[in-house]
Amino acid sequence: MSKRPTIAEHLKASGVSRRNFVQLCGMLIATAPVGLSLTSKKSVLQVAAAIGKIKRPSVIWLHFQDCTGCTETLLRTSAPDVAHLILDVISLDYHETLMAASGVQAEAALRSAIAENEGKFVLVVEGSIPMKEDGNYMQLGSKPAVQVLREVAAKSAAVIAIGSCASWGGVPSADPNPTGAVGVDSIITDKPVVNLPGCPPNPYNLLGVVLEYVTMGKLPALDDQGRPKFAYERVIHENCPRRAHFDAGRFATAFGDEGHRKGWCLYKLGCKGPVTHAACATRHFNEIADCWPIGAGIPCVGCTEKDVVWKLGTFETVPIHLATPPDNYPPIYSPIGGVSIGAAALVGAVAGGLGGATYVYSQRFTSSQEAGAERIEAGQAEKQLDKKSDRKEV
Amino acid sequence: MSTATLSNVPFGGSKPPAADNKPRWERAVPVYGVSVITPIFLALAGLAVLSLFLTVYREVVGLGPASGMNDKFGWGIWKTFNVVVLTAWGSGAFAVGVFAWVFGRKRLFPLMRMALLTSMLAYACGLCLLGVDVGRPWNFYWVVLPWHWNIHSPMAEIAICMSVYASIPLFLENIPPILERLWHVNVSWQPAIERVEHALHKFFPIIAAAAYLLPAMHQSSLGALMLLAGQRVHPLWQTPFLPLLYVGAATFMSFGCVAGTTMLCCLIWKRAMDMEVLDEAARISAWTIFGWLAIRNLDLLFRGSLFTAFHFTRYAGIFWTETLLIAYGGWLLLQSLKTHKRQTMFVGYALSSLGGMLYRFSPTTLAYMPGPHTMYFPSAIEILIALGFASIGIAIFLVMVKLLAILPASNQEWRNMAAYYKARKPAISRNKYLGFFGHNELSLSDKKSH
Numbered sequence: 001m002s003k004r005p006t007i008a009e010h011l012k013a014s015g016v017s018r019r020n021f022v023q024l025c026g027m028l029i030a031t032a033p034v035g036l037s038l039t040s041k042k043s044v045l046q047v048a049a050a051i052g053k054i055k056r057p058s059v060i061w062l063h064f065q066d067c068t069g070c071t072e073t074l075l076r077t078s079a080p081d082v083a084h085l086i087l088d089v090i091s092l093d094y095h096e097t098l099m100a101a102s103g104v105q106a107e108a109a110l111r112s113a114i115a116e117n118e119g120k121f122v123l124v125v126e127g128s129i130p131m132k133e134d135g136n137y138m139q140l141g142s143k144p145a146v147q148v149l150r151e152v153a154a155k156s157a158a159v160i161a162i163g164s165c166a167s168w169g170g171v172p173s174a175d176p177n178p179t180g181a182v183g184v185d186s187i188i189t190d191k192p193v194v195n196l197p198g199c200p201p202n203p204y205n206l207l208g209v210v211l212e213y214v215t216m217g218k219l220p221a222l223d224d225q226g227r228p229k230f231a232y233e234r235v236i237h238e239n240c241p242r243r244a245h246f247d248a249g250r251f252a253t254a255f256g257d258e259g260h261r262k263g264w265c266l267y268k269l270g271c272k273g274p275v276t277h278a279a280c281a282t283r284h285f286n287e288i289a290d291c292w293p294i295g296a297g298i299p300c301v302g303c304t305e306k307d308v309v310w311k312l313g314t315f316e317t318v319p320i321h322l323a324t325p326p327d328n329y330p331p332i333y334s335p336i337g338g339v340s341i342g343a344a345a346l347v348g349a350v351a352g353g354l355g356g357a358t359y360v361y362s363q364r365f366t367s368s369q370e371a372g373a374e375r376i377e378a379g380q381a382e383k384q385l386d387k388k389s390d391r392k393e394v
Numbered sequence: 395m396s397t398a399t400l401s402n403v404p405f406g407g408s409k410p411p412a413a414d415n416k417p418r419w420e421r422a423v424p425v426y427g428v429s430v431i432t433p434i435f436l437a438l439a440g441l442a443v444l445s446l447f448l449t450v451y452r453e454v455v456g457l458g459p460a461s462g463m464n465d466k467f468g469w470g471i472w473k474t475f476n477v478v479v480l481t482a483w484g485s486g487a488f489a490v491g492v493f494a495w496v497f498g499r500k501r502l503f504p505l506m507r508m509a510l511l512t513s514m515l516a517y518a519c520g521l522c523l524l525g526v527d528v529g530r531p532w533n534f535y536w537v538v539l540p541w542h543w544n545i546h547s548p549m550a551e552i553a554i555c556m557s558v559y560a561s562i563p564l565f566l567e568n569i570p571p572i573l574e575r576l577w578h579v580n581v582s583w584q585p586a587i588e589r590v591e592h593a594l595h596k597f598f599p600i601i602a603a604a605a606y607l608l609p610a611m612h613q614s615s616l617g618a619l620m621l622l623a624g625q626r627v628h629p630l631w632q633t634p635f636l637p638l639l640y641v642g643a644a645t646f647m648s649f650g651c652v653a654g655t656t657m658l659c660c661l662i663w664k665r666a667m668d669m670e671v672l673d674e675a676a677r678i679s680a681w682t683i684f685g686w687l688a689i690r691n692l693d694l695l696f697r698g699s700l701f702t703a704f705h706f707t708r709y710a711g712i713f714w715t716e717t718l719l720i721a722y723g724g725w726l727l728l729q730s731l732k733t734h735k736r737q738t739m740f741v742g743y744a745l746s747s748l749g750g751m752l753y754r755f756s757p758t759t760l761a762y763m764p765g766p767h768t769m770y771f772p773s774a775i776e777i778l779i780a781l782g783f784a785s786i787g788i789a790i791f792l793v794m795v796k797l798l799a800i801l802p803a804s805n806q807e808w809r810n811m812a813a814y815y816k817a818r819k820p821a822i823s824r825n826k827y828l829g830f831f832g833h834n835e836l837s838l839s840d841k842k843s844h
Contacts (some may be wrong), residue, residue: 337462337463337464337466337467337768337769337770337771338462338769338771339769339771340771340773340774342774343462343771343772343773343774343776343777344771346774346777346778347772347777350777350781358741358744361658361661361662361740362737362740362741362744363737364661365657365661365735365736365737365740366735366736366737
């Protein structure tokens with residue numbers, strides 16, 4: 001097997017300056033998901049040192065029953081942009097949408113990419129796999145998709161299922177599921193499979209998983225559905241920018257109504273945020289602030305959840321695990337404000353009283369000086385008395 | 395000035411009398427011969443109890459019905475008066491301390507105990523009321539979970555600095571008067587008290603440094619908070635200099651509070667006043683005021699906002715009221731340095747503090763413009779709670795100056811006190827309790843010297 005250069009060596013050889021490389025690392029540390037050992041470093045230089053040592057991971061990307069939306073979202077990443085991503089950070093050796101080759105050439109490219117990095121490459125799968133009629137609903141190079149997947153996955157180090165289709169079937173598996181579409185993890189059971197559901201998922205989740213795998217040699221912590229915890233541990237509702245409106249009971253009830261125009265909570269329009277595990281609320285898409293469904297005024301459809309997106313009605317509300325605040329808490333009013341007679345009288349009385357007292361006492365200052373003097377005289381007298389009594393005691 | 399009368403009075407004491415026979419503040423002496431329970435104290439305590447009942451009402455019915463606050467005006471008088479204004483008046487420990495210890499104005503030393511006590515009470519009462527002001531008290535427990543704090547908020551800086559400042563440096567700095575009192579309560583406690591005092595002295599440099607850093611940080615971040623309000627604050631007040639102006643206003647307001655309160659106490663309890671100390675405080679206060687006014691108006695001039703002060707608007711009226719109050723107060727303070735009239739000085743402090751209060755009210759309430767169709771005026775309940783919490787502080791102050799050696803006085807006053815207790819309470823002067831004031835003169839004066 002040919003010796004693969006590390007990322008640092010590769011960059012040096014291709015004439016990328018150290019400055020540009022550190023810039024790239026800065027972008028990574030700023031945008032890659034938190035909770036990964038790679039990006040939780042103290043400084044950009046530490047990240048640069050860690051990444052520089054990595055041998056660029058070989059990535060083979062297979063498309064099955066999909067809309068290429070996941071690839072599209074990867075292409076629209078701007079920091080790091082896709083050129084950096086596929087040329088410098090990972091080595092994307094086979095990707096049907098991004099490569100120039102087709103037909104026999106493409107098949108040859110796949111075979112050589114597998115042979116070069118056998119047992120070491122990361123396989124990314126996009127799209128669901130048809131299982132009905134022996135998988136013949138989809139063929140690649142005269143082979144059923146399921147057979148291609150099995151062959152390539154057998155030689156890979158780890159499998160990443162990107163998008164809801166590859167994770168659990170996605171759109172093609174919606175009722176009545178004519179092709180019998182399933183996700184990768186119901187076919188590949190002898191390899192670690194990371195699910196990155198989402199329609200599309202945030203590309204940084206993929207980047208985070210790949211880099212974590214090649215640096216640390218292990219996959220990030222996964223939940224019971226195989227989703228990395230750093231991105232899928234919390235529900236959207238927890239960090240939703242519109243959460244305050246939910247808590248205050250301000251809901252949009254129809255598209256275009258006052259609440260909807262003012263950016264109130266979309267729960268009553270069928271938002272699935274309270275049950276959907278994803279990091280959309282904190283990491284918006286394509287580095288554009290508020291570029292995500294709820295930010296655009298569209299209720300969350302729950303695309304990462306197998307039991308939500310094609311199972312519940314679009315405008316159906318989901319049960320709230322913990323509705324806050326409970327009804328027995330005091331209401332939160334938003335009155336316009338006004339002056340009550342009692343309050344005004346009170347302010348007047350206090351101001352008058354304090355002002356009057358200040359005036360009265362300020363008038364006494366001159367006379368008090370004599371009073372102080374008198375007291376000192378009295379003290380002198382008492383002291384004299386004291387001395388006399390002391391003598392008596394003695 | 396009636397120095398003529400005073401000059402006839404011979405001064406006794408361990409030190410030789412001053413050449414001019416003017417009274418000197420040489421030690422702290424409790425107010426003696428006066429009952430702790432006075433009509434004013436009872437009135438303040440009554441108001442405090444009423445405010446506590448109203449606090450319970452506010453917690454039950456919520457902020458909306460109980461206060462005049464609304465979604466546009468989230469800052470009522472609890473924050474504006476009890477926190478923003480009272481901590482400014484209560485910045486004495488910071489402002490007087492910095493001038494006395496950092497800038498070496500040693501004449502201010504006699505005012506330090508007053509400054510420390512008023513600061514601690516102002517901060518403590520303000521912080522307690524801030525707890526009442528929390529809109530959703532059922533979420534309050536997050537405060538004790540520091541890993542959930544949003545440390546990028548200036549509010550966090552204020553909250554952390556204020557609570558740490560009030561609970562650690564201010565509290566520790568107020569310990570010595572208490573130790574002095576305990577020293578004389580029971581002889582067997584004395585070794586322990588000495589050890590505590592020794593330990594405290596070891597840490598005092600660190601405590602003092604924190605006591606100057608923390609209030610400077612939180613006073614300026616109070617200004618920074620209003621900076622974040624952007625265009626909602628009228629241009630006459632909105633300036634990048636807000637943090638500095640807030641610290642400056644706190645400085646002269648706290649001088650007004652400390653020196654004015656001391657003067658008032660001396661007036662009420664018939665203490666002789668040390669005009670040298672008061673002159674020094676008035677001088678610093680006056681020049682702080684004029685420096686502050688210069689910075690503020692030059693800033694307005696260079697930002698081109700000064701012309702809005704000549705529009706016929708409410709805001710221009712507020713601006714001129716507070717500017718004239720502060721400037722006239724400062725001018726009166728300067729005048730009092732020439733005429734040596736306490737009355738002028740006291741009125742100067744009162745007016746400049748009032749003007750400073752108005753200035754502190756402006757960015758948060760008076761000149762805060764969150765949008766049309768809204769206004770804020772405190773509800774009666776809100777006002778009573780605000781006054782009640784302030785009166786708790788004043789009531790505690792009244793008790794403290796009678797129990798502890800806080801108020802500055804001459805050596806002669808201290809002798810008078812000793813004589814008073816010997817003559818009127820001979821029974822207790824022999825045993826522990828009143829040894830504090832009376833017969834153990836030597837040890838007390840020794841203790842005072844360090």
